[in-house]
Structures are given as C-alpha cells and as structure tokens.
Amino acid sequence: SQFATVFKTITADNGTEFAELSQLERYGIMVYFAHPYSSYERTQNERHNRIFRKYVPKGKSIENYSAEQILWFAEDTNSLPRKSLGYDTPDDLFEAYLDTVYAA
Structure with a gap:
C-alpha cells in the first residue's frame, strides 16, 4: 500500500493510546514499542x-x-x-x- 511506502516504521511508547497501532502491521508497517522508562530508545x-x-x-x-x-x-x-x-x-x-x- 502507498501508506506503507510512506510510513515504513512507527515507534511508540506503551501508553494505552497506542494499543491499536499494531494493527498497522497488516499494511506492511513495522510497529515498535519502546520499553517503559526508556526514553533513550x-x-x-x-x-x-x-x-x-x-x-x-x-x-x-x-x-x-x-x-x-x-x-x-x-x-x-x-x-x-x-x-x-x-x-x-x-x-x-x-x-x-x-x-x-x-x-x-
């Protein structure tokens, strides 16, 4: 999809507001979640x-x-x-x- 061409990866923290992000993987977008209290990531x-x-x-x-x-x-x-x-x-x-x- 064009969306996956533009957005190859998304990195988020583990907040509940990002719970649905992993659904984007079906479009070929890699979703990563940083570890809690690891802002250096x-x-x-x-x-x-x-x-x-x-x-x-x-x-x-x-x-x-x-x-x-x-x-x-x-x-x-x-x-x-x-x-x-x-x-x-x-x-x-x-x-x-x-x-x-x-x-x-």
Missing part, C-alpha cells in the same frame, strides 16, 4: 517533545487548546531546521520524500 521523539513544550507546557492539558492551535504548533515545530537533519526542516524533507513516492 526514542531520542528524536523526546527532542520533538521538548520543542513542543514551548507551546504546551508540561503539566498543562492539550485539551486546553483548539485543533487549529495544535495544528499550528505542529506546523511551526516542523518548519524548524534540525541539526540532525543537516539543517533541513522535517517539512522540507517529508515533502521531498513524498514527491519521490508519488513520482514512482
């Missing part, structure tokens, strides 16, 4: 969480924000250049990748 995710906390401070419920605000936070976060990405932005790299997927 998801270092990039933890870094993105720290960036996101600029908008939603730790301890504050995400439910206090509208869907539009959350989308704006994500858009703003994904438009920040990352050293780990050679100073490209996640948005730019994802768009470039999608261009190659859909051109094939």
